[in-house]
Amino acid sequence: MAMMNMVEALNLALHQMMTDDDSIVVFGEDVAINGGVFRVTKGLIEAFTERRVFDTPLAEAGIVGTAVGMAIRGLKPVPEIQFSGFSYQAFHQIEQNMARFRNRTRGRYPINMVLRCPYAGGIRAVEHHSESREAYWAHTPGLKVVIPSSPRAARALLVGAVDDPDPVVFYEPKSIYRAFREEVPEERESWPLGESRIVREGEALTIIAWGAMVPRAIEAAQDLEDERDTSVEVLDLQSISPIDTDGLVESVQKTGRAIVVHEAPRTAGVGAEVVARLNERALEYLDAPIKRVTGYDIHFPFFQVEQQYLPDAETIKLAAAETLDY
């Protein structure tokens, strides 16, 4: 076990997987010599040469499109889109080929690729570098969507995403890339996709969150426990598609109350899907309506004011308290 931040944990995952499997290739803008703008791919070119780790022309559709072709020819590409806000330059390749190719070819050509994208706000970046659009991909049949919330989860889920035969959009919450360290096992760890995770046990309410909202949800839960004689559960959804409905239902059956937290705009966000599933499957267990604590339905603000846009522990705590008092 070593203490690692999320960047180091992701880097470990790539190093170990590439050592074990010659079919894995890593490419994208500035990922090779530079090691990626966030250094997630640091040292890979030295370890695996330019054959397997290479810089591409600055062209997102080219990156995703060629990755699909490599997957057709049997490689396991793990390309990086430098910021998720640039992935829309490749939207058509993700939707038209990456997501559909297994189906179009009746299973003959599965697309075993993982599209890594740093995503979400909080790093004082210029426009297009901060938004959360996981709902686009969750709305796209054929894709899986994963968002880790901690170093260990990031490592194990990235390995799980490469192990998974379906194409995965892997969103990395860059505001917590280096925010904290966690013990990450040395030996290979792979978590299957499609499973949520209880990151804090509680009895009175479930906070459902993902990505950088998970640490904030934990902070809010701790505050509530300190301030009131109540215990709050935090469920890390982590698999945005498919959603672990059973995991959600199980937690809410126990607590009877829930709120859902995400950075993305509220309308048609993944939170709405979570609420709908709990409505369908756990209504009779609910003692209060499920509140949503989310970004607003506006463009992500310029960074001087971004922290006020993002859900924070205080807002989460207030919503949880209202739900507890309902």
Place this chain on the structure above:
Amino acid sequence: MPRTELDYGQRLEHLSILDERGAVDDALDPGFANDELLRLYRAMVLTRQLDIRMLRMQRQGQMGTFAPGRGQEATQIGSIRALRKSDWYWPSYRSFGAQMWRGWTVEGLMLLWDGYFAGFEIPEGTNELPFSIIVGGHIAPATGIAMACRYEGTDEVVLTNFGDGATSQGDFAEAVNFAGVYKSPIVYLCENNQWAISTPFEKQTASKSIAHRALGFGVEGIQVDGNDILAVSVAVEEAVARARAGEGPTVIEALTYRMDVHTTADDPTVYRKDDEVERWEAKDPIIRFEKYLRDRGALDDAAIEAIESEERARVDAGRKLFDELKQKDYREVFDYVYATLPPELQEQRADYFAKLDRAGL
């Protein structure tokens, strides 16, 4: 020192071997044996017979919306003959002649165009991809296949074709640029048929030609008479050989013409004049090839009649099989979306099956 001329250091050629009157440039004639020539001729005839049949079926309400390819047979057959079985072919949607060469069946193509999922069953024995319906959407993935071939160190080559409209897509530029940088073993064949539905080539680009686009990417380029099967054959064969030898990609522009509608939902009389179509009728790729074959003594009236009737019979047989294979596979629509159906989709499928049960399907 200001204002010197930039030298590209690269020449572009236009290649024509067999002109529209059937006259051949002996110095450039690749000298194919009669067997090979007749194999090409037969494939062109089959392509046209299928085209005629599918168009008629569509007009009779027996076929879905369909994109005919009459006039482009030389480009199709002249290019596809250069591939080995282990090579990869990723076509656009107006490519059934080349597709049949590679193992797609008459009945399979009919199923596909008539909206049956079974038509997307990929033939065994060659490396085929289903045609791209999104214009230009396949050019970058085709390039990725070529990059992977190079990664694996094989001598496989990728051929992908698309129309003039596709070259306006950003993906064309991104893909050719990637292939140039990585020296990927791929041949980009642009079938410039002059029309993207109702938009003529001169409104597609101010570039003098598609072949010129190659210069900007630092890759090989050539323009050929796309209705001249000998010119197409020579240019593609050279490009494939270069790709196989690790010398990188080529952009080939084949000048041809879409003789018929864009699809059966289209009415070209709205946007183009009959005399333009008539001018191109005179350049028909099959007629000039027939003359060439007659001049060599490889073909006569009786042989033409026999080949036409044999290929028509193939289409008839495929049509019969198509009628037998037409099965609405209601219950397979969930099968290929994911490797394993997630729980939510299992529930949705159960709902859907219940709906089918209620409808007696």
